[in-house]
Amino acid sequence: MRELSLNVMDVAQNSVRAEADLVKIIVNESDKDDFLSITIEDDGCGMTEEQVEQVIDPFFTTRTTRKVGLGIPLFKLSAEQTGGSFDIKSRLGEGTTTKASYKKSHVDMTPLGDINSTVEILIRCNPEIDFVFTHSTDKGSFTLDTRELREVLGDVSLDNPDVLEWIKQYLEEQTQIILGGV
Amino acid sequence: MKSLAELKAIRDRAKADLDLRKENPNACRVLVGMATCGIAAGARPVLNAFTEEIAKRGLTDSVTVTQTGCIGICQYEPVVEIEIPGEEKVTYVKMTPEKAVKVVNDHIVNKNVVTEYTIGTVK
Numbered sequence: 465m466r467e468l469s470l471n472v473m474d475v476a477q478n479s480v481r482a483e484a485d486l487v488k489i490i491v492n493e494s495d496k497d498d499f500l501s502i503t504i505e506d507d508g509c510g511m512t513e514e515q516v517e518q519v520i521d522p523f524f525t526t527r528t529t530r531k532v533g534l535g536i537p538l539f540k541l542s543a544e545q546t547g548g549s550f551d552i553k554s555r556l557g558e559g560t561t562t563k564a565s566y567k568k569s570h571v572d573m574t575p576l577g578d579i580n581s582t583v584e585i586l587i588r589c590n591p592e593i594d595f596v597f598t599h600s601t602d603k604g605s606f607t608l609d610t611r612e613l614r615e616v617l618g619d620v621s622l623d624n625p626d627v628l629e630w631i632k633q634y635l636e637e638q639t640q641i642i643l644g645g646v
Numbered sequence: 647m648k649s650l651a652e653l654k655a656i657r658d659r660a661k662a663d664l665d666l667r668k669e670n671p672n673a674c675r676v677l678v679g680m681a682t683c684g685i686a687a688g689a690r691p692v693l694n695a696f697t698e699e700i701a702k703r704g705l706t707d708s709v710t711v712t713q714t715g716c717i718g719i720c721q722y723e724p725v726v727e728i729e730i731p732g733e734e735k736v737t738y739v740k741m742t743p744e745k746a747v748k749v750v751n752d753h754i755v756n757k758n759v760v761t762e763y764t765i766g767t768v769k
Contacts, residue, residue: 465685470686470690473680473685474681474682474685477680477713477715481715533682534682535682538686581694582690585694585713588697588711588712589680613653616650616653616657617653617656617657617660618661619661620656620660620661624656624660625701626659627653630648630652630653630656633648
């Protein structure tokens, strides 16, 4: 994957397939501490301990009938190749939390990329699911919570084109504040 | 600054044409393969190109763009399927944002399948 944001899109897809109602995506980065972490947390169907072991093994898992493959191994690799770490916790019936931590300055660090586009596409293609996206840097942090948007929107769907445009611009504005020295 | 008040205005405006959007029987569907293979091959910019072009042409009421899983032809990703009611499904392979614009123009708007991008033609 050329961008970590693509790994996020891929792994968040697992949450969608796990029939989650709520998916949280948390990006926490700090230049000061030379650190970046990505957490994807869902309240989907979860996995057994045995299944968790399987999803991190690309070869074993592809032979089972379950829909797992390279998504998690690639995400894990992206973190570990920077000297970071990767962790996946899951409980059957409760949900799954995946966390990847990176050393930002490492030569093998994959850029985060266009994470806002990932969030927007996830909302666009799964308007019935709620997403909470938080991005923090040394300069600040912001959160987009579709549950709050839903409260304002009433019976207007999140995939309404004007709503999606609002979401896109909101993400852009907030990102500029926490990344740029505006 | 984007505010929730602005969102409220969008809601009030959208309520009026809500029924119009709902269950449009003639709606065309654009399905972009977005499993690991599709994403790695560049499906995201392709999906963005479709949504942008469709919005630009004011087709958002009659065309929906959505993602789908892996359909088993990973070597041909990014794969896009176009479903128009009453017509045979068309599978486009090795898509790019530029090809996406042409597919919207020729296939979705003018109903001419872009044969040179379909799975039977692309090597």
